[in-house]
Amino acid sequence: MPIIKVENLIxxxxxxxxxxxxxxxxxxxxxxGFLGPNGAGKTTxxxxxxxxxxxxxxxxxxxxxxxxKESALVRKSIGIVFQDTTLDxxxxxxxxxxxxxxxxxxxxxxxxxxxxxxxxFVDLFxxxxxxxxxxxxxxxxxxxxxxxxxxxPKVLFLDEPTLGLDPQSRTNLxxxxxxxxxxxxxxxxMTTHYMEEAEVCNDIxxxxxxxxxxxxxxxxxxxxxxxxxxxxxxxxNLKAVDEVKKVLNVDASVKDGEIFISTIKGDACIxxxxxTLGDSVLSVRLQRPTLNDVFLKxxxxxxxxxxxxxxxxxxxxxxxxxxRHS
Amino acid sequence: MEFNAxxxxxxxxxxxxVREKSRLISAIARPLVWLxxxxxxxxxxxxxxxxVSYMQFIFPGILGxxxxxxxxxxxxxxxWDKEFGFMKEILVAPVSRFSIVIGKALSGxxxxxxxxxxxxxxFPFLGLKLGILNIIGVILxxxxxxxxISAFGIVLATFYESxxxxxxxxxxxxxxxxxxxxxxxxxxLLPEILKFVAKLNPLTxxxxxxxxxxxxxATGPMSPDFNVFVDIGVIIAMSVVFVLIGGxxxxxxx
Ligand SMILES: Nc1ncnc2c1ncn2[C@@H]1O[C@H](COP(=O)(O)OP(=O)(O)O)[C@@H](O)[C@H]1O
Ligand SMILES: [Mg+2]
Numbered sequence: 001m002p003i004i005k006v007e008n009l010i011x012x013x014x015x016x017x018x019x020x021x022x023x024x025x026x027x028x029x030x031x032x033g034f035l036g037p038n039g040a041g042k043t044t045x046x047x048x049x050x051x052x053x054x055x056x057x058x059x060x061x062x063x064x065x066x067x068x069k070e071s072a073l074v075r076k077s078i079g080i081v082f083q084d085t086t087l088d089x090x091x092x093x094x095x096x097x098x099x100x101x102x103x104x105x106x107x108x109x110x111x112x113x114x115x116x117x118x119x120x121f122v123d124l125f126x127x128x129x130x131x132x133x134x135x136x137x138x139x140x141x142x143x144x145x146x147x148x149x150x151x152x153p154k155v156l157f158l159d160e161p162t163l164g165l166d167p168q169s170r171t172n173l174x175x176x177x178x179x180x181x182x183x184x185x186x187x188x189x190m191t192t193h194y195m196e197e198a199e200v201c202n203d204i205x206x207x208x209x210x211x212x213x214x215x216x217x218x219x220x221x222x223x224x225x226x227x228x229x230x231x232x233x234x235x236x237n238l239k240a241v242d243e244v245k246k247v248l249n250v251d252a253s254v255k256d257g258e259i260f261i262s263t264i265k266g267d268a269c270i271x272x273x274x275x276t277l278g279d280s281v282l283s284v285r286l287q288r289p290t291l292n293d294v295f296l297k298x299x300x301x302x303x304x305x306x307x308x309x310x311x312x313x314x315x316x317x318x319x320x321x322x323x324r325h326s
Numbered sequence: 327m328e329f330n331a332x333x334x335x336x337x338x339x340x341x342x343x344v345r346e347k348s349r350l351i352s353a354i355a356r357p358l359v360w361l362x363x364x365x366x367x368x369x370x371x372x373x374x375x376x377x378v379s380y381m382q383f384i385f386p387g388i389l390g391x392x393x394x395x396x397x398x399x400x401x402x403x404x405x406w407d408k409e410f411g412f413m414k415e416i417l418v419a420p421v422s423r424f425s426i427v428i429g430k431a432l433s434g435x436x437x438x439x440x441x442x443x444x445x446x447x448x449f450p451f452l453g454l455k456l457g458i459l460n461i462i463g464v465i466l467x468x469x470x471x472x473x474x475i476s477a478f479g480i481v482l483a484t485f486y487e488s489x490x491x492x493x494x495x496x497x498x499x500x501x502x503x504x505x506x507x508x509x510x511x512x513x514x515l516l517p518e519i520l521k522f523v524a525k526l527n528p529l530t531x532x533x534x535x536x537x538x539x540x541x542x543x544a545t546g547p548m549s550p551d552f553n554v555f556v557d558i559g560v561i562i563a564m565s566v567v568f569v570l571i572g573g574x575x576x577x578x579x580x
Contacts, residue, residue: 050418051418052414052417052418072420072422073420075418075419075420076420078418080418082411082414084411085411086411086412086413086414086415087411087412087415088338088412088415089410090342090345091338091341091342095338095341098334099334099338099415100415100419102330102331102333102334102337103330103331103334103415103416103419103421104419104420105328105330105331105420
């Protein structure tokens with residue numbers, strides 16, 4: 001039985017249809033990626049799954065519990081890292097986690113141990129007594145992930161977990177996230193509008209304008225745009241093209257001084273090319289399709305990269321300033 | 327009811343209150359300014375009536391003011407929690423909305439009562455003589471009133487999304503509540519229309535109950551306006567209503 005089950009979900013805000021007849025399943029112990037540009041309806045879907053919003057129609061289940069009717073059971077089985085931070089910046093890292101442990105009624109004998117373990121897990125144990133406002137974006141995100149795991153949820157939602165982080169923190173966070181299903185026995189549901197980040201997912205659904213436009217494993221999705229492309233430079237390109245076509249039985253052509261070969265299994269094709277062409281090969285380059293290409297092919301547009309979190313931080317600073325001076 | 331959740335909501339608020347020294351200082355300074363600048367000035371205009379000096383007359387009102395401001399500030403912090411996201415951490419937890427409201431109301435109650443007790447300690451300087459029973463009575467009333475005003479603040483906070491509304495609440499709700507509570511002048515001397523408004527104000531009954539306990543022998547215009555049992559009954563009834571409305575308002579989903 002899938003751990004998350006969504007059937008014909010629709011959510012309307014006035015005359016805006018944020019989620020438009022969405023259905024999908026997520027299997028236990030996997031990483032599921034919900035991909036789409038800003039405003040596609042990812043956060044709205046998460047809010048429905050977390051019982052924070054009621055759907056206009058359709059149904060959603062987590063571990064067999066109806067999100068609209070059994071909100072208490074659903075909430076017990078999930079952890080969530082929201083798109084915008086929900087830590088209390090005026091409390092320390094440890095205090096934020098202790099708060100969470102009480103809120104989720106973690107047994108007294110377990111409380112401190114789980115909090116300590118969580119802090120150690122994200123390498124923040126030595127900073128446990130620092131106020132969260134002193135933390136960097138990456139540290140805050142990790143602390144939120146650790147917090148979301150304290151009550152041992154079955155599903156952990158991560159809404160744009162890497163938004164606003166620098167590239168190094170992003171890589172770092174990903175290495176950490178892909179370990180979670182094994183280490184914590186949890187299913188990950190994550191959203192992102194950075195397509196390349198979704199490569200680590202077992203399954204992906206691509207959402208645009210509230211509708212799922214494609215789903216499957218990353219490899220399956222890439223088949224939509226065709227296979228790999230090999231770029232080849234030889235001493236005599238024209239002669240080589242004929243040879244390649246004849247021997248390998250693939251589609252090849254010359255473009256801008258390079259031979260351009262489309263094939264399904266690019267990596268397996270390269271040794272054969274070298275064997276066929278021998279010494280005349282000058283350089284070989286393999287290009288595999290990215291999920292970005294998939295999105296482009298499906299919608300005819302690029303996934304926009306907006307500096308969303310940058311402006312969010314400014315907004316937050318302005319608010320904090322006004323708050324101090326009001 | 328989730329006692330762990332209620333406990334930790336209160337503990338968080340309390341911890342932040344203790345940490346934020348400026349908040350405590352301004353909370354104590356405000357009643358002192360009113361008592362000794364406004365009260366002492368007015369004492370020269372208003373002669374003692376029925377054995378009560380003007381400073382003694384406004385003392386219950388000053389306790390009421392301490393409670394009003396600190397309870398409202400504590401509850402209105404919900405708006406900040408919404409704005410800065412922390413409210414989501416609470417709302418997504420398996421905790422009933424009712425427990426959240428109780429937790430927030432108790433936070434305001436404890437913080438306000440502590441401040442009221444600090445201000446109460448000034449009574450000997452005003453020539454008031456309070457026995458131990460009166461002091462206990464005052465503290466109990468302060469606790470009940472704090473709970474009621476905190477619960478009222480929560481109801482307000484559920485209707486506001488951003489703290490830009492804060493100055494609206496301050497100017498159009500908190501200040502009128504203070505002036506129309508019998509704190510600075512007796513309700514019985516107000517024009518009819520304002521008397522009507524004062525009777526809708528939960529603080530009015532709190533200040534009145536405090537007058538009963540602090541100056542029990544007062545007569546004439548500076549004496550209490552209502553029966554003490556009516557005061558306490560109204561405060562408790564309003565608290566229940568505010569908690570129920572607050573719980574319902576939190577329940578709202580988009
Ligand atoms: N509370 C709301 N009221 C009105 N419209 C909303 C609300 N929340 C989201 N929307 C709209 O629904 C659409 C989907 O938003 P969202 O789920 O936040 O997208 P994503 O998370 O994929 O960026 C957007 O057009 C957004 O403006
Ligand atoms: Mg979003």
